[in-house]
Amino acid sequence: MKTLATASLARPVQIHRFLAIHEELLKKARRPNGPPVNCTTLAEILERTRRTIERDIECLKSDPYNLPIEFDRDSNSYRYTEDVPFFPLGANLKGEELLAMAVARQALGVFSGADFGEKLREAFDKVTGGALNDTTIGNGIPFDELISYRTPGASIAAPAVFASLLTCLLDRMVLEVVYQAKEASAPKRRTLHPYHLACIENRWILIARDVSKAGADDSIRTYVVARLTKPKWGEAQFKRPPHFDPSRYVSSAFGAHSGEGKHLVRVRIAKIGAHHVLERRWHPTQVIKQEPGGSVVMEFTLSDLGDITRWILGFGADCEVLAPPALREVLATEARRLTALYAPVPNN
Numbered sequence: 103m104k105t106l107a108t109a110s111l112a113r114p115v116q117i118h119r120f121l122a123i124h125e126e127l128l129k130k131a132r133r134p135n136g137p138p139v140n141c142t143t144l145a146e147i148l149e150r151t152r153r154t155i156e157r158d159i160e161c162l163k164s165d166p167y168n169l170p171i172e173f174d175r176d177s178n179s180y181r182y183t184e185d186v187p188f189f190p191l192g193a194n195l196k197g198e199e200l201l202a203m204a205v206a207r208q209a210l211g212v213f214s215g216a217d218f219g220e221k222l223r224e225a226f227d228k229v230t231g232g233a234l235n236d237t238t239i240g241n242g243i244p245f246d247e248l249i250s251y252r253t254p255g256a257s258i259a260a261p262a263v264f265a266s267l268l269t270c271l272l273d274r275m276v277l278e279v280v281y282q283a284k285e286a287s288a289p290k291r292r293t294l295h296p297y298h299l300a301c302i303e304n305r306w307i308l309i310a311r312d313v314s315k316a317g318a319d320d321s322i323r324t325y326v327v328a329r330l331t332k333p334k335w336g337e338a339q340f341k342r343p344p345h346f347d348p349s350r351y352v353s354s355a356f357g358a359h360s361g362e363g364k365h366l367v368r369v370r371i372a373k374i375g376a377h378h379v380l381e382r383r384w385h386p387t388q389v390i391k392q393e394p395g396g397s398v399v400m401e402f403t404l405s406d407l408g409d410i411t412r413w414i415l416g417f418g419a420d421c422e423v424l425a426p427p428a429l430r431e432v433l434a435t436e437a438r439r440l441t442a443l444y445a446p447v448p449n450n
Contacts, residue, residue, distance in 0.1 A: 116158070116161075117191075119148055119150065119154075119158050120158060120161070120162060120167075120189065121189055122144075122147065122148055123144060123148075123155075123158060123159070123162065124162075124169075124186070124189045126139045126143075126144060126147065127139060127171065127180060127181065127182050127186075128182075128186070130179060130180070130181050130182075131181065131182050131185075134177075134181075138177055138178045138179035139179045139180050139181070140173075140178055140179055140180060141155045141156055141159070159171060159180065166190075167190050168190075169182070169186060169190070170182055170183040170184045170186065171183075259306050259327045259328060260330075260331070262333065263279075263327065263330050263331065263333050264306075264327070266333035266335060267296060267299055267308060267327065267330075267333070268299075269335065270296045270335055271296050271297075271298075271299060273339070274339045274340055274341070274342060275335045275336075275337075275338065275339055275340075276293060276294070276295060276313075276335060276336070276338040276339065276340055277293075277294045277295075277296055277310075277333060277334075277335050278291060278292070278293050278294075278333070278334040278335065279291070279292055279294060279330045279331065279332060279333050279334070280292075280330070280331045280332045281325060281329055281330055281331075282329045282331075283329075289329075289331070291314070291332075292312050292314050292325075293312070293313050293314040294308075294310040294311065294312055294313070294314075294325070295310055295311040295313060295340040295342070296308055296309075296310045297309050297310055297311065297322065297342055297343075297346055297348070298346075298348040298351075299327075300348065300351075305326060305327075305328070306326075306327035306328070307324050307325065307326060307327065308324070308325040308326075308327055308330070309322060309323075309324055309325075309348055309351050310322070310323065310325060311323075311340075313340075322346075322351070324351055351405075364403065364404075364405060365403070365404045365405070365406075365407055365426055365429070366401065366402075366403055366425060366426065367401065367402045367403075367404055367407070367410055367423075367425065367426065367429060368399060368400070368401050368423075368424040368425040369399070369400050369414060369421055369422065369423050369424060370393075370397055370398070370399050370421070370422045370424055371397060371398050371399075371400065371417060371420060371421050372396075372397050372420040372421070373395060373396030373397050374420055375417050375420040375421065376392070376396055376397060376398045379398060379400060380392075380398065384400075384402075384413075385402050385404070387401075387402050387403040387404075388400060388401065388402055389401040399424070407428070407429055407432070410429070411429065411432055411433070411436075414429075414433060415433070415436065
């Protein structure tokens with residue numbers, strides 16, 4: 103079935119009729135001895151004239167849809183002569199639009215292991231009418247030879263955990279989980295009010311209130327979904343604060359973890375690594391100043407210093423922390439640990 107042709111878009115009302123006709127033809131394929139599907143029956147179902155239905159059928163048999171429809175006089179019914187799993191909505195997509203959709207589908211790698219993954223792939227097939235299942239475009243070049251999208255380090259999220267999070271988010275259900283905090287020696291059971299689910303740097307993060315902690319510790323925090331296990335929920339519900347703003351937690355952190363502080367971070371990156379930072383946007387608050395020698399100075403306003411510390415370490419000696427002093431000390435301590443770790447081993 104041809105799906106890569108381009109043509110003027112059908113009107114939404116016409117598309118609605120096309121989809122209804124497609125559904126009737128699928129029913130006929132599943133029940134060949136069932137009621138006939140012809141202009142008279144379709145006109146009654148869609149409340150249109152026979153002439154309108156005839157024009158619709160001709161459109162469906164022609165470019166860009168090219169559906170394999172024929173009229174069987176013996177059964178007085180239209181039928182598909184071959185399998186048509188999806189209505190070819192993607193037939194109206196232009197080459198560059200198909201490429202964009204193909205890249206978007208590749209980006210679903212971030213949902214690997216999550217319950218969303220398969221559902222999104224099915225949704226893409228329905229939206230595009232299976233057009234992305236064609237491996238080539240234009241002059242026969244495969245999609246993946248033209249453009250691709252990688253999601254390195256995509257977060258692992260158990261489908262059962264991900265599904266429970268979605269249920270509790272949608273229905274405002276209290277969630278009980280076992281959570282392994284980074285600094286804790288053993289996992290602990292937590293009672294959470296889930297407020298928001300975010301994907302940051304290919305990692306799924308839950309923003310939730312931990313009501314299993316009393317007093318001052320009963321605050322909104324971020325939790326790495328990959329560290330959640332044994333989800334349980336019942337009938338208990340909670341009320342989400344009316345003024346809750348997820349951007350406060352998503353935008354203020356450099357990576358996945360947010361805090362309650364406000365840190366002005368300034369770093370100088372040597373010329374050899376300057377292109378790496380200039381080619382990407384790392385944080386909503388970033389300010390970059392290029393220096394005469396080719397180095398750059400970057401500023402961020404962050405709520406937590408954990409993720410920025412690991413980012414800085416990735417540059418090695420090509421990145422110097424200018425502020426705050428506490429972050430300089432953290433890097434100095436880490437440098438001493440690295441020096442001790444890689445100290446030459448004396449020969450016996």
